[in-house]
Amino acid sequence: MGRGGASIAGGDTLQAIWYNPANLVEMQGFSTLIDVGLIQHTTRFQRAQRIAEDGQETNYEPAQTNPHYLPDPSLLFAYGWKKHRVTLAFGVYAPYSNTPSYSDTGAQRYAVIDTQGSLFLVSHIAAAWAPHPRFRFGAGIQNHTAIVRLQTAASAYLGVFGGPEDPDLDLYTEASLQAPINISGNVGVWGRLLDTAAVKWDLAASVQMPVVLNTSGQIKVRLPTNPLFDPTRIEGSRVKAVLNLPLIVRAATRVTLFDRADIEAAFVYEGWSSLKELRITVDEPDGIWVRDVPTIGDYRVPDIVVPRNSRDAFSVRVGGSVKVLPKWLRIRVGYAFETSATPNETNTVFFYDSNKHLFGIGASITFKNMAIDISYAHILMPTNTITQSNYKQLNPLNPSGAIVIGNGTYDASYNIIGLAWRGSF
Numbered sequence: 001m002g003r004g005g006a007s008i009a010g011g012d013t014l015q016a017i018w019y020n021p022a023n024l025v026e027m028q029g030f031s032t033l034i035d036v037g038l039i040q041h042t043t044r045f046q047r048a049q050r051i052a053e054d055g056q057e058t059n060y061e062p063a064q065t066n067p068h069y070l071p072d073p074s075l076l077f078a079y080g081w082k083k084h085r086v087t088l089a090f091g092v093y094a095p096y097s098n099t100p101s102y103s104d105t106g107a108q109r110y111a112v113i114d115t116q117g118s119l120f121l122v123s124h125i126a127a128a129w130a131p132h133p134r135f136r137f138g139a140g141i142q143n144h145t146a147i148v149r150l151q152t153a154a155s156a157y158l159g160v161f162g163g164p165e166d167p168d169l170d171l172y173t174e175a176s177l178q179a180p181i182n183i184s185g186n187v188g189v190w191g192r193l194l195d196t197a198a199v200k201w202d203l204a205a206s207v208q209m210p211v212v213l214n215t216s217g218q219i220k221v222r223l224p225t226n227p228l229f230d231p232t233r234i235e236g237s238r239v240k241a242v243l244n245l246p247l248i249v250r251a252a253t254r255v256t257l258f259d260r261a262d263i264e265a266a267f268v269y270e271g272w273s274s275l276k277e278l279r280i281t282v283d284e285p286d287g288i289w290v291r292d293v294p295t296i297g298d299y300r301v302p303d304i305v306v307p308r309n310s311r312d313a314f315s316v317r318v319g320g321s322v323k324v325l326p327k328w329l330r331i332r333v334g335y336a337f338e339t340s341a342t343p344n345e346t347n348t349v350f351f352y353d354s355n356k357h358l359f360g361i362g363a364s365i366t367f368k369n370m371a372i373d374i375s376y377a378h379i380l381m382p383t384n385t386i387t388q389s390n391y392k393q394l395n396p397l398n399p400s401g402a403i404v405i406g407n408g409t410y411d412a413s414y415n416i417i418g419l420a421w422r423g424s425f
Helices: 021-026
Strands: 029-047 069-081 086-093 119-132 135-155 170-179 183-195 199-208 211-222 233-235 238-245 248-257 261-270 277-282 289-293 297-300 304-307 313-325 329-338 356-367 370-386 408-424
Touching: 021 069, 021 086, 021 119, 021 135, 021 183, 021 199, 135 211, 170 238
Parallel strands: none
Antiparallel strands: 029 069, 029 408, 069 086, 086 119, 119 135, 135 170, 135 183, 170 211, 183 199, 199 248, 211 238, 233 289, 238 277, 248 261, 261 313, 277 304, 289 297, 313 329, 329 356, 356 370, 370 408
16 A cells, blocks of 8 residues: 555565565465554535426535544465475455445435444465566465445335425335455466666566355345335345455556665556346345335335446556665555546445546555564545436336436545555564
8 A cells, every 4th residue: 555556576575466476485484474454434425406306496505524543454375395495375355445424314415324233354365386486476266255234224205295305205215234254366477577786677467357246145124214214114124135346457567776765656457347237136036026006006125226337547657666764664656546446427435536646655664574564545536526417316116207316516535544564573
C-alpha cells in the first residue's frame, strides 16, 4: 500500500503471494507476516430531486455512511530452500475492502442499508522456483470464501394506493449468503534484464484467474407496516446467487540503484466486464410466495435481477522506496490511478465506484531478523454528479412501479492505515 500497489516486480514481503508469486523466491528460510489494515470508508450521497407524474416535488436529505473502521487481517508463512532456489508459501488474508452502513430510513435505503458482517477470505498456497538467478516463476492455488450479508429496502407500492417511496409500503430485506469453496489460482514470472553493482533492471508479470462465487442462503423480509398488509405472509426463504470476480493481469518494470533505492511502474487490467448483473434466484422447490397481498392475492416472487453492466478497469501505479538508514529504516511512497468499473447508469451507493487516485506512504523499521511496517493511504474519488441513472428500486410485487434511485451527487474517499510484523528465521 505504501508503494501505491506497485509491488509486482519485487518481492519485498510475503504479500507477493497475491501480487506475483514468482517473487516468493526471495524468502529464504522460515518467514512469517502478520498484517492488519484499518479501513475507514466515507460516501456522501445527495439524491437528486424527484418530480412525480402529478408534478409533486420530493427533496431528500443527504445520506452518508455510518463511521466505522473495518480491520482487515493477513497471516502468511513461507519456507525457502536456498540450495534449490525453491520457496513454498501459504496463508490466509482478506483483501482490503469495505462494508458500508447507512440509515435504514435514508434516501439510499433502496440501494443498501447495511453490509456489516460480510466477509471475504482467501486461503492460498503457492510455490516459486528460480531455475536461474535472473529468472523465476511461481504459481498458487486459492480458495475464496465469501459470506455476504446485505440489508436493503424494497417497495411494495402496488400502483393502487400510496406512492413508490411511502415508508409504510417499504419491505425491509436481509439476505444472508455463503460460498465456502470457490477455487481459483494465480501465476507469475520475473526476469532481470540488467544486473550491475549500480543498476538492476527487472521485468515482471502475473495473472490472477477469475473467481466464480456460487452463494446460497436465505432472505428474510419484514412486511410493510401499512394495515392493508396485516393478513399478508411469506412462504419460503431459500435463495442463491452467482457473483463473478474478474481476471486480473499485471505487468511491471522496476529499476534498483546501488541496492539502496528503487522505483517501479506497473499497469493492471481487471476484467470486470464479466459482471453484467447480480441475479438472486429463488432456491425453493415450490418457489417463494407472498400470500394475501392487497388487491393481488397470492404472488410468486420472481428472480431478482440487479443490472451492473460493469466494464473493464485499468490502473497505472508508480511506487518506490529508499533506505534512509541502510540497516534499519526504509521509506516507501506511491501513487495509483484507476478507472471506474461501473458506468454512471448503474452506479449507486451499493459499492459505489468511480475513477480513483491513491496516495500512499510507508516505512519499515528493521530489528535484526524482524521488521515492522507502517503505512497510510488515502483514496480520493472525485465528486460525481449522475443525471442519467437507470438504476431502479426493487419492487417485487409491481416491477413497473419502481422508480429510478441513482441520480444525484456522490462524494467518496477511503483512509487506510496498515500495520505489519515480519520475521525471518
